[in-house]
Amino acid sequence: MIRIRTLDMLTNEEKKLFWNKLEYLLSFINEQYIINNPNITSENKTFLLYLINKDENTIITTSSNDAVIKIKDYEIDRLTNNKIIIDIAEIKDDVLDIEGCYSSSFNNQRIDVNLIVNTKSDSHEYNPEYITYDSPERSNIQHISITWKYIKNFVFKIPLEKNVNATYTLEIVLKHKGERIVYKPLISFGGSASISMSTPYHVRDDKILSFKDNRLQVEKYSFHKMIKYEAKSLMKILHKKKQGYMHALKLHLLYLILYPYMNNRKIWLFMDRSDSADDNAKYLFEYCNSREDNISKYFVISNEYRDYAKLNDKYDNIIGFQSLKHELLYLFAEKNISSYVNDFHTNPFYDKNNQLYRGIARPDKIFLQHGVTKDNISEYTNKYKKNVSLLTTVSTLEHDAFLRENYNYDEHVVQVLGFPRYDSLTSQPEKIVLFAPTWRNNINSAEKFINSGYYEMIQEVLSNKQLEKLIKENGYRFVFKAHPLLEEYVDLLNIPDYIIISRNESYQELFRKSSLLITDYSSVFFDFAYLKKPVIYYHPINDYHYRAGYYNYDTMGFGEVCVTENKLISIIEKYLSNDCIMEDEYKSRADTFFKYHDSSNCMRVYKWLLKH
Numbered sequence: 001m002i003r004i005r006t007l008d009m010l011t012n013e014e015k016k017l018f019w020n021k022l023e024y025l026l027s028f029i030n031e032q033y034i035i036n037n038p039n040i041t042s043e044n045k046t047f048l049l050y051l052i053n054k055d056e057n058t059i060i061t062t063s064s065n066d067a068v069i070k071i072k073d074y075e076i077d078r079l080t081n082n083k084i085i086i087d088i089a090e091i092k093d094d095v096l097d098i099e100g101c102y103s104s105s106f107n108n109q110r111i112d113v114n115l116i117v118n119t120k121s122d123s124h125e126y127n128p129e130y131i132t133y134d135s136p137e138r139s140n141i142q143h144i145s146i147t148w149k150y151i152k153n154f155v156f157k158i159p160l161e162k163n164v165n166a167t168y169t170l171e172i173v174l175k176h177k178g179e180r181i182v183y184k185p186l187i188s189f190g191g192s193a194s195i196s197m198s199t200p201y202h203v204r205d206d207k208i209l210s211f212k213d214n215r216l217q218v219e220k221y222s223f224h225k226m227i228k229y230e231a232k233s234l235m236k237i238l239h240k241k242k243q244g245y246m247h248a249l250k251l252h253l254l255y256l257i258l259y260p261y262m263n264n265r266k267i268w269l270f271m272d273r274s275d276s277a278d279d280n281a282k283y284l285f286e287y288c289n290s291r292e293d294n295i296s297k298y299f300v301i302s303n304e305y306r307d308y309a310k311l312n313d314k315y316d317n318i319i320g321f322q323s324l325k326h327e328l329l330y331l332f333a334e335k336n337i338s339s340y341v342n343d344f345h346t347n348p349f350y351d352k353n354n355q356l357y358r359g360i361a362r363p364d365k366i367f368l369q370h371g372v373t374k375d376n377i378s379e380y381t382n383k384y385k386k387n388v389s390l391l392t393t394v395s396t397l398e399h400d401a402f403l404r405e406n407y408n409y410d411e412h413v414v415q416v417l418g419f420p421r422y423d424s425l426t427s428q429p430e431k432i433v434l435f436a437p438t439w440r441n442n443i444n445s446a447e448k449f450i451n452s453g454y455y456e457m458i459q460e461v462l463s464n465k466q467l468e469k470l471i472k473e474n475g476y477r478f479v480f481k482a483h484p485l486l487e488e489y490v491d492l493l494n495i496p497d498y499i500i501i502s503r504n505e506s507y508q509e510l511f512r513k514s515s516l517l518i519t520d521y522s523s524v525f526f527d528f529a530y531l532k533k534p535v536i537y538y539h540p541i542n543d544y545h546y547r548a549g550y551y552n553y554d555t556m557g558f559g560e561v562c563v564t565e566n567k568l569i570s571i572i573e574k575y576l577s578n579d580c581i582m583e584d585e586y587k588s589r590a591d592t593f594f595k596y597h598d599s600s601n602c603m604r605v606y607k608w609l610l611k612h
Helices: 012-026 031-036 042-052 223-240 245-262 280-289 306-314 324-332 396-404 420-424 446-450 453-463 465-473 487-492 507-513 524-530 565-577 584-593 601-611
Strands: 058-062 067-071 074-078 084-092 095-104 111-118 123-126 129-131 141-143 146-159 166-176 179-183 187-189 201-204 207-212 215-220 267-271 296-300 335-338 364-367 390-393 414-416 432-435 477-481 499-502 516-519 535-538 559-562
Touching: 012 042, 031 042, 042 074, 042 146, 058 166, 084 201, 084 207, 095 111, 095 166, 095 215, 111 146, 201 223, 207 223, 223 245, 245 324, 267 280, 267 324, 280 296, 280 335, 280 420, 280 601, 390 396, 390 601, 396 414, 420 524, 420 601, 446 453, 446 487, 465 477, 465 565, 477 507, 507 524, 516 524, 516 565, 524 535, 524 584, 535 565, 559 565
Parallel strands: 084 187, 267 296, 267 335, 335 364, 364 390, 390 414, 432 477, 432 516, 477 499, 516 535, 535 559
Antiparallel strands: 058 067, 067 074, 084 095, 095 146, 111 123, 111 166, 129 146, 141 146, 166 179, 166 215, 201 207, 207 215
């Protein structure tokens, strides 16, 4: 029950009934049973005790450097029990960026986070900007509409021209009845911070950012200082013996040996998925690889897959994903440029206890995207989780949504530059109808797939006899392109013999040859519309996993939205009878949506990367 965040789905009468029933049930529960039950988490224990005694006054008792929330004799929370998580700690453009969160049961209106900067000559106190995230881990925790934990997300941006050779200490300030209680919380680091407890230093430009004695420090770089910090990291890794520590020791030692030779090299790594190369990074790599700019460029893909052999026959700078060469180049790379943003596609250390390498890995994350973002994915692709240095978009509408919907990226990070792969999009249509549905994130087994509305939707299309008749009578071919995550379940579908299952053709090739696209919510429709080819959306059920964003299918879509099977067949018939010509209304929408309609997308991205 207490896992339910909100009661907003209930009417006022239903809420009143709910609370009456709950209070009645709680009256039979012995408090000692809750306290002594090892199967109830400490957070849930305090919440249940609060519910039982919520008619009692909640009190806050204070001392010089601590405060406690109590109800009767039960301690709900203590100020000093909570720590700060630093999500981002990095130096860029001579600015120290510190971002993180503080969580407690003290109301956020009572809590402030301050940063104390101490130099040899003086001391300054900085106040943060407070921001909001949509991710559950960075939002207030609610149980049945009661806010139980408050999250304070903060951002400090400190110019370093006067603050080098300084220490940076975070403080929590509680304001209560005229008192001001200050304490210095313990600190831990999130996955996007440039340092970790295992490698608590990072070199950037001519500065070293480090962490010691529960505070950050910035000082001017010297090779001698770097060696000292790295020696301490090695000793810490050896002493703690965390999972993967032997491999980490080898990489750290190789890093030290190679540092004098590699430190000043400009290295760019490019990759799409670890198992394929047919997306924005591949096309940008091919463009950049032809430029003379004294930058060493490499494309990364697992050598187990077909695309590795194809690229390796053409270029001499293709490296295997997670190979030793990839790991070493990643440590020294200036930029890691990818169509994907998840570590398992882009980071060679994602499954090797990444914190053991974080301090010495230096690349900026460049996110080219693998599809136009139309939904609100701020829960997954926000700054504190991904911290990209560039996020490319194709539309002003898309750009503005990234800056509006709690992603919390700085404005200069999100750029309308176009997709590099669009430079190579061509249209030589054949009589092909392409069916390319996207995936559903809630499916993780064959059983769930077969019993889902998603399965039913796909099977409806594939098994439709009217569709088969239309395709055959009009001399078309029907091609089914499964999403990469759907491929392992394709054999569970009943697919008629006339349907061609595309397994090895690239999306670019399919877009080039196809005359009509049927999809549900897949962003592949943007590529198709960019070519001014007709699109049909099939939405018999509203089961997509992402929250709706700025994109409205009815008013902005590049084709008809069908919610019934009969309408879908009718619209397909209409297009097949007029040679699959996109209607003027949808051509106009495509013209309005895309900022650029040229072949200069690679050039724009390349120039931005050179400049930054």
